[in-house]
Amino acid sequence: MIVISLYCFLLLLLHRILIIESIVLQYETKCKSSQFIDLENLIGSLHTYAPNSTKLIVRDMGLTNGQQNLLKRYENIQIVSSNYAQSSNIQQIDVDHEFILINNTLYSRNNQGKYPFIDLIRKQFSFALVIPFIESQLNNLIHLLNLTEIYLPCQKYFHSTDLIFYHNEESSSALEKYITKLNYQNKCFKNIYYFAANLSADEDMYPVGSAYMWKKLFSNESTNTISLRARGYTHFFLMEPDTRPIRSYWLDAIIEKITNPYDQQSYISTNWWMIGSIYRGTIPLGREFLHINGNALYHLSLDFIRFIENVSNEIPNVLGKTNGYDLDLFLYMFKHVDIAKNVWHKFQFTDLIQNCWHSGCNDTDTDFIHMNPNTYLVHGNKILPKAVSSLKKFFYFILLGLCAMFCLRFRHYCRRVFINAILLKIF
Numbered sequence: 001m002i003v004i005s006l007y008c009f010l011l012l013l014l015h016r017i018l019i020i021e022s023i024v025l026q027y028e029t030k031c032k033s034s035q036f037i038d039l040e041n042l043i044g045s046l047h048t049y050a051p052n053s054t055k056l057i058v059r060d061m062g063l064t065n066g067q068q069n070l071l072k073r074y075e076n077i078q079i080v081s082s083n084y085a086q087s088s089n090i091q092q093i094d095v096d097h098e099f100i101l102i103n104n105t106l107y108s109r110n111n112q113g114k115y116p117f118i119d120l121i122r123k124q125f126s127f128a129l130v131i132p133f134i135e136s137q138l139n140n141l142i143h144l145l146n147l148t149e150i151y152l153p154c155q156k157y158f159h160s161t162d163l164i165f166y167h168n169e170e171s172s173s174a175l176e177k178y179i180t181k182l183n184y185q186n187k188c189f190k191n192i193y194y195f196a197a198n199l200s201a202d203e204d205m206y207p208v209g210s211a212y213m214w215k216k217l218f219s220n221e222s223t224n225t226i227s228l229r230a231r232g233y234t235h236f237f238l239m240e241p242d243t244r245p246i247r248s249y250w251l252d253a254i255i256e257k258i259t260n261p262y263d264q265q266s267y268i269s270t271n272w273w274m275i276g277s278i279y280r281g282t283i284p285l286g287r288e289f290l291h292i293n294g295n296a297l298y299h300l301s302l303d304f305i306r307f308i309e310n311v312s313n314e315i316p317n318v319l320g321k322t323n324g325y326d327l328d329l330f331l332y333m334f335k336h337v338d339i340a341k342n343v344w345h346k347f348q349f350t351d352l353i354q355n356c357w358h359s360g361c362n363d364t365d366t367d368f369i370h371m372n373p374n375t376y377l378v379h380g381n382k383i384l385p386k387a388v389s390s391l392k393k394f395f396y397f398i399l400l401g402l403c404a405m406f407c408l409r410f411r412h413y414c415r416r417v418f419i420n421a422i423l424l425k426i427f
């Protein structure tokens, strides 16, 4: 009885929409910049439930450039200006509504402030390979760029792929001038850009600096010049300079993760947020450190951005609070299992890239390359030759002794510090 009355109530809330077969359906909605999340949810529900060719006309009531750029990549969307003459036979739908299909009949209803359809939007991808770096990583960066001439990124040219060099300093800094002067060119990238995070003195510290730089890439499509969504990008791969290709066509392999099994012009939906590598090292880290390393492929979904905002509200980017931006995502999910159960599937492991940290994997070893046919990139574990004087050796010896004494006394604390130090690549 209760079920039936609830059901009737639900039907009253729904607006039935007439589907006339054989005619291309069209709807029109109005959207302000602050309603963009509603619009994305509406478009996702349109792509999920309406017949394939159903078109949505979006009346632009003050969208940002970034929002307009994104809409251009979404399937069956037409943007019109606010004073565009309205055609009388087009059905209007409020931007805070969503489509739903019941018994093969299309209905619309209010979204109730929930946005389950955002990751179901079908769009043409626009991809950026982002290389973040600071001055001390210049050698690694140049080594990486040299490697891209041995291991070519792509076999076929992509029209929707850019390369972004992204540093921590101001845009006119010597570092930016240096990297610009290298004049790196590669036919696999349509455009090459140089981004400056311009971190303040407080932000520009290890390891919080990399967390700030990472977060800026995800910022909402507004005035921020580093926001990737503001440039119309839909996906990006973060490639720190200690990441190295180990075979050719690694960019093709990354793009295939996005488009699979479609071609690059297709409209595709991306129901994941992050695809990357697990820690494979020999030192056991324990379950609470299970995570995907930040050198990964990301989907610039508004849903993911809201999730990241949740995470950083709880674990701020402050020295002593953050465990590294990648680890924080997973610590948050282990703590909030009820939120996490809805989003775990959006985090996926891959062997496209391997985390070599403390794993002993050797990227110049042909055996390793042959035994890992799906692995195109590795990161970490680069053996750098170090010259240590005997005086320094003596001091290290004393320091080691003090640490050992400390660890014997405070075993639990010591283990945590040790593991963090491994993850922050201090060792």
Ligand SMILES: *[C@@H]1O[C@H](CO)[C@@H](O)[C@H](O)[C@H]1NC(C)=O
Pocket: 033, 034, 035, 036, 037, 038, 064, 220, 221, 222, 306
């Ligand atoms: C920013 O994100 C919110 C959702 O968190 C969204 O509603 C809004 O439209 C976005 N864009 C701007 C320019 O604020």
Ligand SMILES: *[C@@H]1O[C@H](CO)[C@@H](O)[C@H](O)[C@H]1NC(C)=O
Pocket: 052
């Ligand atoms: C509609 O889209 C679905 C999923 O993309 C596809 O399988 C189907 O063939 C399409 N139908 C038409 C008529 O294009």
Ligand SMILES: *[C@@H]1O[C@H](CO)[C@@H](O)[C@H](O)[C@H]1NC(C)=O
Pocket: 102, 103
């Ligand atoms: C949906 O279809 C089934 C089977 O035809 C029917 O029993 C049910 O009442 C229908 N529901 C609605 C809401 O029309």
Ligand SMILES: *[C@@H]1O[C@H](CO)[C@@H](O)[C@H](O)[C@H]1NC(C)=O
Pocket: 139, 142, 143, 146
């Ligand atoms: C990169 O290649 C250039 C030119 O081939 C060479 O001069 C330079 O030493 C290389 N740098 C590194 C770090 O391998």
Ligand SMILES: *[C@@H]1O[C@H](CO)[C@@H](O)[C@H](O)[C@H]1NC(C)=O
Pocket: 170, 171, 172, 198, 199, 200
């Ligand atoms: C960089 O940030 C500083 C404040 O930290 C600001 O004064 C300066 O104008 C910024 N530079 C650019 C190019 O935006």
Ligand SMILES: *[C@@H]1O[C@H](CO)[C@@H](O)[C@H](O)[C@H]1NC(C)=O
Pocket: 303, 306, 307, 310, 339
């Ligand atoms: C953010 O957190 C709130 C509660 O703290 C939760 O209801 C919501 O689902 C979370 N959003 C995302 C996108 O994780």
Ligand SMILES: *[C@@H]1O[C@H](CO)[C@@H](O)[C@H](O)[C@H]1NC(C)=O
Pocket: 362, 363, 364, 365, 366, 383
């Ligand atoms: C990696 O493999 C190469 C080739 O087999 C070998 O010459 C080199 O010593 C190895 N490096 C390490 C650190 O094991």
